Amino acid sequence: METLLNxxxxxxVNPYMFEKILxxxxxxxxxxxxxxxxxTLKTSIGLSFLLMIFNLYTFLIYPNRxxxxxxxxxxxxxxxxxxxxxxxxLSSLYPVEFLKQTK
Amino acid sequence: xxxxxxxxKIEDKxxxxxxxxxxxxxxxxxxxxxxxxxxxxxxxxxxxxxxxxVYCSIKYFKGKSKLSTWLYRIALNKTISYLRKEKVRSxxxxxxxxxxxxxxxxxxxxxxEEEEKIDLxxxxxxxxxxxxxxxxxxxxxxxxxxxxxxxIMNCSVASVEVLIHRAKKTIKKKAEKIYGNTIE
Numbered sequence: 001m002e003t004l005l006n007x008x009x010x011x012x013v014n015p016y017m018f019e020k021i022l023x024x025x026x027x028x029x030x031x032x033x034x035x036x037x038x039x040t041l042k043t044s045i046g047l048s049f050l051l052m053i054f055n056l057y058t059f060l061i062y063p064n065r066x067x068x069x070x071x072x073x074x075x076x077x078x079x080x081x082x083x084x085x086x087x088x089x090l091s092s093l094y095p096v097e098f099l100k101q102t103k
Numbered sequence: 104x105x106x107x108x109x110x111x112k113i114e115d116k117x118x119x120x121x122x123x124x125x126x127x128x129x130x131x132x133x134x135x136x137x138x139x140x141x142x143x144x145x146x147x148x149x150x151x152x153x154x155x156x157v158y159c160s161i162k163y164f165k166g167k168s169k170l171s172t173w174l175y176r177i178a179l180n181k182t183i184s185y186l187r188k189e190k191v192r193s194x195x196x197x198x199x200x201x202x203x204x205x206x207x208x209x210x211x212x213x214x215x216e217e218e219e220k221i222d223l224x225x226x227x228x229x230x231x232x233x234x235x236x237x238x239x240x241x242x243x244x245x246x247x248x249x250x251x252x253x254x255i256m257n258c259s260v261a262s263v264e265v266l267i268h269r270a271k272k273t274i275k276k277k278a279e280k281i282y283g284n285t286i287e
Contacts, residue, residue: 001224001274005243007213008221010133014147018125021154022118028155 106170113161125154128171131245132178138240139182141225149185153178168254175245175255179237227277231270238266239274 014020062068104112112120132153136146156177164173213221228236234256241252249267253260 001271001278002243004217004220005138005224007217008224009244010130010137010143010146013129013133013150017129017147017151018122021125021151021158024151024155025158028159 106164107166110161110164110166110170113158121158124157124170128174129154131171132174134244135175135178135240136182138228138244139186139236141229145185149178149182153181156181172251172254175241175247175251179255183233183237223278223281224274227274228270230277231273235266235270235273238263239270242267 109120109124113124129150133146133150136149136153137143140146140149153174157174160177164170228239231239237256238252241247241255242249247255249260249263253263256263
């Protein structure tokens with residue numbers, strides 16, 4: 001087995017490999033960014049990802065949140081109307097008895 | 104020139120020192136990569152990446168080990184990380200998992216029968232555990248002594264001995280199963 005694998009070994013490499021390595025090093029120097037930029041970039045990506053997950057989580061937990069808010073707002077407005085005794089003002093639109101019943 | 108002196112020269116961007124270091128080690132690293140990936144083109148690409156990495160991080164070499172050991176460690180890590188990425192890629196795109204290295208692996212000094220046996224050995228080596236594969240590659244392709252392999256793999260000489268022994272045993276057993284006789 002060793003004899004066979006010894007025959008399989010690489011005996012020479014691409015003669016231009018060293019030049020390729022040097023050009024890769026030069027490329028690296030040109031495109032490399034400072035460490036603080038990398039850290040800031042990674043942190044912002046991480047934060048955005050966390051926010052996305054949080055939003056998704058709240059959406060899944062409270063899918064009808066908007067409806068609940070609307071209902072609450074309507075109730076507040078209705079209660080205010082009742083408190084201010086302005087129910088008579090609506091009598092031109094609805095019968096006063098009906099409005100009092102709903103109260 | 105000592106390892107630290109050489110490293111210092113490379114750090115000081117002495118092109119001749121880096122060329123000397125490259126010429127001394129290129130075949131060793133190429134064989135390590137080839138022994139792990141079994142594709143000459145990929146191995147050559149990896150050698151390039153490894154030497155770029157060495158050049159960029161030579162400032163971290165403190166002389167606690169030999170420069171060649173340090174280089175082997177970088178090479179091994181880079182190759183393992185390539186194999187890991189390749190595994191994920193072949194899992195995600197199974198249709199593109201076609202061996203493209205066949206043409207580049209043509210060896211004119213070998214008979215067809217020998218080539219077939221070598222391809223079989225490659226397949227069997229790929230089935231070994233990662234540690235066994237690393238140890239057997241460093242032992243056979245790089246002809247390193249077990250002590251140096253232990254330093255590179257950061258384990259004891261006895262563990263390396265066991266890894267190589269088990270790897271050889273598995274290869275022999277699997278080759279026997281497929282061919283009905285051993286690959287000598």
